[in-house]
Amino acid sequence: MHIPDGILPAAVNAAGYAAAAATTWHSLHQIERKQNPQEGIPKASLLTAAFFVASWIHIPIPPTSVHLVLNGLMGAVLGYYAFPAILVGLFFQAVMFQHGGLTTLGINAIVMGVPALLSHHIFRLRRVTGIKNRAWLAGLAFVSGAVAVGLSALGSLALIITTIPGGLSVEAEQASAYALAVAHLPLMVIEGAFTALVALFLQRVRPELLEG
Amino acid sequence: MHRKLILLVALVIALSLPMVASAHGVKIDYKMDLAIEIRASYDTGSPMAGAQVVVYVPGDPSTPWLTGVCDEEGRFSFEPDASRPGTWDVQVRLAGHGAMIHIPIGDQLAATGTTGFSTLQIVLMGACVVWGFVGTALFFLRRRS
Numbered sequence: 001m002h003i004p005d006g007i008l009p010a011a012v013n014a015a016g017y018a019a020a021a022a023t024t025w026h027s028l029h030q031i032e033r034k035q036n037p038q039e040g041i042p043k044a045s046l047l048t049a050a051f052f053v054a055s056w057i058h059i060p061i062p063p064t065s066v067h068l069v070l071n072g073l074m075g076a077v078l079g080y081y082a083f084p085a086i087l088v089g090l091f092f093q094a095v096m097f098q099h100g101g102l103t104t105l106g107i108n109a110i111v112m113g114v115p116a117l118l119s120h121h122i123f124r125l126r127r128v129t130g131i132k133n134r135a136w137l138a139g140l141a142f143v144s145g146a147v148a149v150g151l152s153a154l155g156s157l158a159l160i161i162t163t164i165p166g167g168l169s170v171e172a173e174q175a176s177a178y179a180l181a182v183a184h185l186p187l188m189v190i191e192g193a194f195t196a197l198v199a200l201f202l203q204r205v206r207p208e209l210l211e212g
Numbered sequence: 213m214h215r216k217l218i219l220l221v222a223l224v225i226a227l228s229l230p231m232v233a234s235a236h237g238v239k240i241d242y243k244m245d246l247a248i249e250i251r252a253s254y255d256t257g258s259p260m261a262g263a264q265v266v267v268y269v270p271g272d273p274s275t276p277w278l279t280g281v282c283d284e285e286g287r288f289s290f291e292p293d294a295s296r297p298g299t300w301d302v303q304v305r306l307a308g309h310g311a312m313i314h315i316p317i318g319d320q321l322a323a324t325g326t327t328g329f330s331t332l333q334i335v336l337m338g339a340c341v342v343w344g345f346v347g348t349a350l351f352f353l354r355r356r357s
């Protein structure tokens with residue numbers, strides 16, 4: 001999921017930075033259109049802390065282990081704040097723990113941030129349809145959380161298997177990458193359930209936080 | 213006649229002594245082969261079993277000098293060419309996860325080396341960053357109220 005330095009070719013990294021810059025600009029532009037753009041910052045900042053720490057929570061799924069990503073939760077709760085929040089979180093993960101990398105920061109932000117924005121739109125469907133029961137809210141939150149991490153896993157899988165450099169055994173690397181991607185299926189359920197729980201909890205205690 | 217025979221036998225014995233001694237002589241040559249063992253693991257501590265390893269010689273970071281695969285414990289050993297001193301780069305990769313370690317060989321030989329931090333360092337750094345995020349949240353909450 002977090003692609004480290006030295007895995008992708010330079011052209012892919014550069015394209016990732018360009019796409020991340022464009023998406024950040026678009027997100028900031030959307031945030032600016034809000035009545036009070038600063039209002040969402042505390043929420044975004046706290047969820048960035050959660051995102052930053054979540055990658056340390058490893059879930060063993062033999063033969064490998066996966067970690068929480070929480071990008072679906074960020075998208076559902078934060079809306080357009082999610083993309084800059086993920087960018088900042090990834091930056092600190094790369095600088096502090098070499099989890100991901102600085103050259104791949106742009107591409108990682110795209111791989112995790114764009115599905116988060118999609119989750120935001122999925123979660124907004126509850127307002128479009130006007131249905132206001134808890135099962136509908138929980139269902140949409142589940143789909144938001146599951147789809148985001150699933151798409152991120154697919155995105156990084158596609159990047160990894162198409163850019164295997166010479167000198168490596170392509171079959172072995174592809175086989176291990178597929179195994180890792182399959183291990184993200186249970187993670188989709190876990191993240192979906194977690195997002196649904198958080199959404200239900202917030203709706204009970206601070207429903208205004210879900211209106212972003 | 214008798215004395216001559218004794219002298220002859222003594223001469224033969226004396227001459228053959230060095231030969232006997234050299235048959236027990238020991239010769240030792242030595243040639244140092246430097247072997248490097250790496251061990252690759254995830255930051256959870258679990259080994260990167262089956263990870264692919266690529267070794268690069270100093271000054272040529274694009275052509276693999278040696279490729280191989282880590283064992284079940286994430287270990288891989290190789291013997292670098294001692295005639296090529298400098299920084300050898302070893303890259304380990306498994307399913308898009310990977311890292312590179314730089315091993316100095318030659319004058320600045322280091323017996324051990326590692327990438328990454330200790331658990332205490334990680335916890336401390338993580339706590340500092342989290343506090344930064346919480347502080348940001350508190351700052352903007354205060355301005356709003």
